[in-house]
Amino acid sequence: MAETKAPAARPLSPHLQIYRLTLTMAMSIVHRITGVGLYYGTVLLVWWFLAAAAGPNAYAKFEWFTGSWIGRLILFGYTWALIHHMLGGIRHLIWDTGRGLGPGEREWLAAANLIGSIAITVVLWLFGLLAMGGTR
Amino acid sequence: MSETSPKHIRTPLARVRGYGAAHSGTGYFWRQRLTAVANIPLTIAAVIIIIMLLGRNQAAAAQILGSPLVAIIMLLFVASITAHMRVGMQVVIEDYVHDETAKLVLIMANTFFCIAVALASAYGIFKLSFGV
Numbered sequence: 001m002a003e004t005k006a007p008a009a010r011p012l013s014p015h016l017q018i019y020r021l022t023l024t025m026a027m028s029i030v031h032r033i034t035g036v037g038l039y040y041g042t043v044l045l046v047w048w049f050l051a052a053a054a055g056p057n058a059y060a061k062f063e064w065f066t067g068s069w070i071g072r073l074i075l076f077g078y079t080w081a082l083i084h085h086m087l088g089g090i091r092h093l094i095w096d097t098g099r100g101l102g103p104g105e106r107e108w109l110a111a112a113n114l115i116g117s118i119a120i121t122v123v124l125w126l127f128g129l130l131a132m133g134g135t136r
Numbered sequence: 137m138s139e140t141s142p143k144h145i146r147t148p149l150a151r152v153r154g155y156g157a158a159h160s161g162t163g164y165f166w167r168q169r170l171t172a173v174a175n176i177p178l179t180i181a182a183v184i185i186i187i188m189l190l191g192r193n194q195a196a197a198a199q200i201l202g203s204p205l206v207a208i209i210m211l212l213f214v215a216s217i218t219a220h221m222r223v224g225m226q227v228v229i230e231d232y233v234h235d236e237t238a239k240l241v242l243i244m245a246n247t248f249f250c251i252a253v254a255l256a257s258a259y260g261i262f263k264l265s266f267g268v
Binding site: 090 | 169175179190191194195197210214221224259261263
């Protein structure tokens with residue numbers, strides 16, 4: 001089949017910069033960014049499985065990284081991204097049923113998504129630090 | 137083809153499928169929802185397991201990760217998240233990459249990455265379970 005070579009200068013639909021930023025829009029953008037972050041972060045998950053399978057030395061290297069301040073920072077961000085993306089996903093599943101799309105409801109859901117993700121992340125880290133017996 | 141009317145230039149098969157210019161149906165949409173639903177309980181379980189393993193040494197972590205229930209949960213978790221992230225990243229690529237060649241290359245790379253993450257994780261979990 002012949003392909004059309006010259007791309008016509010068609011008008012494109014307006015993108016982000018043309019709209020006023022709203023909370024629901026910000027949460028939509030964050031949902032996508034956290035999704036991409038979680039995608040690349042699975043490398044850490046693979047490292048963890050393979051280090052545990054390889055033996056004490058490999059596991060010590062993994063723990064050295066995750067115990068460092070940069071490692072902790074990445075894991076804290078990763079925890080928040082995971083929870084935020086999960087709550088955002090639940091919001092999308094609610095929307096899929098046709099519920100929660102009213103003007104008040106969607107604002108409330110967006111706020112709950114943000115506040116809930118921060119709260120759950122902090123609680124999980126408190127549990128985690130307790131499980132580790134302090135900050136080491 | 138019995139109809140020769142110029143209104144119907146698509147083949148009967150194309151009309152029956154009803155996909156139009158998109159060439160495909162709701163497969164990706166459905167797979168994203170299916171894996172999203174599976175991700176919720178599996179992620180909660182995985183987070184609990186990870187918190188349980190914090191601060192333990194390699195021997196303890198290996199023993200718990202390799203135990204049947206934990207290993208099966210982790211395998212399901214990895215399978216579900218890698219399938220989910222493949223669909224999600226493909227949507228992102230299709231939204232922002234408009235060059236046809238670059239788009240196809242990135243969609244292939246996306247699939248390779250997700251399968252590599254899934255199988256490397258599975259290798260680690262199986263190794264812990266079977267102690268090989």
